[in-house]
Amino acid sequence: MWLVWFVFNSSLSFNLIFQVGILDFCKIFYSMKQIKVSAPGKVILFGEHAVVLGKTSIATALSLRTNATVEQIEEPVLHILLPDLKDFGERKYSLSDLSKLNSYNSINEIDCFVPRECNAEFLDALSQLESIKGIQSVLFLFSVLSKLKHGIKIHFSSNLPMGAGLGSSASFNVCLVTGILSLFEIYACGGCDQCKKINSSSGTTNNVPCSKQLELINQWSLQGEKIMHGTPSGIDNAVSTYGSALTFTRKDGFKNLERIPPLRLLITDTRVSRSTKVLVENVINRHKQYPSLIEPVAVLIDTISKECLQAFDQYFNDHNDINQLQKTIELMIDMNHSLLSGCFGVGHSTLDMIASVSKRFDLHSKLTGAGGGGCAITLLKPSTDSETVNNLKSALKEHGFESWEATIGGQGVIIESSTNSSN
Ligand SMILES: Nc1ncnc2c1ncn2[C@@H]1O[C@H](COP(=O)(O)OP(=O)(O)OP(=O)(O)O)[C@@H](O)[C@H]1O
Ligand SMILES: C[C@@](O)(CCO)CC(=O)[O-]
Numbered sequence: 386m387w388l389v390w391f392v393f394n395s396s397l398s399f400n401l402i403f404q405v406g407i408l409d410f411c412k413i414f415y416s417m418k419q420i421k422v423s424a425p426g427k428v429i430l431f432g433e434h435a436v437v438l439g440k441t442s443i444a445t446a447l448s449l450r451t452n453a454t455v456e457q458i459e460e461p462v463l464h465i466l467l468p469d470l471k472d473f474g475e476r477k478y479s480l481s482d483l484s485k486l487n488s489y490n491s492i493n494e495i496d497c498f499v500p501r502e503c504n505a506e507f508l509d510a511l512s513q514l515e516s517i518k519g520i521q522s523v524l525f526l527f528s529v530l531s532k533l534k535h536g537i538k539i540h541f542s543s544n545l546p547m548g549a550g551l552g553s554s555a556s557f558n559v560c561l562v563t564g565i566l567s568l569f570e571i572y573a574c575g576g577c578d579q580c581k582k583i584n585s586s587s588g589t590t591n592n593v594p595c596s597k598q599l600e601l602i603n604q605w606s607l608q609g610e611k612i613m614h615g616t617p618s619g620i621d622n623a624v625s626t627y628g629s630a631l632t633f634t635r636k637d638g639f640k641n642l643e644r645i646p647p648l649r650l651l652i653t654d655t656r657v658s659r660s661t662k663v664l665v666e667n668v669i670n671r672h673k674q675y676p677s678l679i680e681p682v683a684v685l686i687d688t689i690s691k692e693c694l695q696a697f698d699q700y701f702n703d704h705n706d707i708n709q710l711q712k713t714i715e716l717m718i719d720m721n722h723s724l725l726s727g728c729f730g731v732g733h734s735t736l737d738m739i740a741s742v743s744k745r746f747d748l749h750s751k752l753t754g755a756g757g758g759g760c761a762i763t764l765l766k767p768s769t770d771s772e773t774v775n776n777l778k779s780a781l782k783e784h785g786f787e788s789w790e791a792t793i794g795g796q797g798v799i800i801e802s803s804t805n806s807s808n
């Protein structure tokens with residue numbers, strides 16, 4: 386009998402030790418992956434809004450970036466932390482609740498390698514869960530890419546002003562998509578050395594995904610922009626993905642500009658918040674209602690963008706005659722600003738104030754991005770000294786505007802690090 390008792394107990398304790406051991410064993414080897422990503426904001430030099438109507442636009446990446454940390458967690462939830470978003474803080478969404486949303490099954494069937502926009506039924510279910518467009522974008526992209534297989538925690542932080550025309554939503558979407566694709570090792574390239582290296586267990590720093598993966602990131606980010614902007618052209622997510630400077634049309638997509646002249650820009654934030662989605666819709670409706678009036682304006686803005694590209698080429702062919710370039714660009718800045726403000730109706734008194742204050746310093750400014758407030762860019766001259774820049778900044782500050790000199794042509798999306806951390 387004693388023997389029976391001993392065998393029974395020892396097998397129990399063996400079982401217990403075995404199970405605890407297995408759990409600890411798994412914890413050691415079931416490490417949780419963490420990806421850190423960053424993506425730039427952007428300024429549009431010429432062609433905003435006209436690009437939505439199919440015309441040419443020129444944009445460049447900014448040194449201001451959004452950062453995201455995406456990591457696997459054991460809890461079966463999507464845990465979002467948004468310290469930059471007023472009154473949001475952090476929230477959790479259970480994977481099982483998300484899987485029960487109306488029309489989730491159709492999302493589950495979407496091929497991760499064939500980016501498609503969120504269908505109306507699922508978007509409607511998301512909007513009942515969350516009214517903030519940015520969160521709806523996170524919920525959709527997480528659901529469609531992860532297939533709710535695993536819990537993750539996402540933390541965003543950015544030095545881009547939000548809703549100011551500097552592409553904060555695009556950099557937000559690009560970071561989100563890049564982080565989730567990397568975390569779940571979803572590779573358009575099938576896992577080439579360049580992408581695999583990024584996910585090597587030894588960790589990595591400052592890596593750029595391969596061209597096929599960048600295109601997948603760009604196209605899924607556009608689906609997030611559609612939730613936030615309504616009918617985005619795609620230029621914002623393209624610049625945030627690829628960086629540098631590029632020209633863009635909806636028909637032909639983007640073309641990287643091999644070389645951009647050393648333009649000096651001062652960015653001024655009117656601090657007037659506005660909705661890019663509403664502004665874009667208003668221009669589309671105005672174009673629909675008055676095609677014979679608005680289409681010629683769009684064509685003229687298209688010409689301005691193309692003339693700018695010509696002027697860039699001329700600069701490099703004319704042994705870098707920056708003064709000639711400056712005069713040409715200043716004229717186009719005045720024209721584009723007037724057309725956006727007077728004809729497209731996306732100006733704002735604060736943007737006109739920036740233009741008028743700049744004129745006092747013999748400098749030229751235009752709105753950038755969706756307008757209606759947000760930011761303007763001022764083209765500084767090569768000869769504009771720091772005292773003049775500071776005097777201009779003070780004059781702008783008197784109107785409540787905040788301005789800073791920006792470097793243009795920054796890097797696109799970067800995987801800052803990829804590490805495996807045991808829990
Ligand atoms: N760091 C962030 N944290 C949380 N939400 C963000 C962050 N950055 C952007 N967003 C989301 O993007 C929205 C702003 O996007 P919106 O397109 O209106 O402006 P923008 O992208 O800054 O300007 P534009 O599109 O004219 O270049 C915010 O309201 C928020 O929902
Ligand atoms: C206003 C717009 O042209 C740029 C917004 O940054 C809209 C778009 O192209 O998606």
Ligand SMILES: [Mg+2]
Binds near residue numbers: 553554614661
């Ligand atoms: Mg945006």
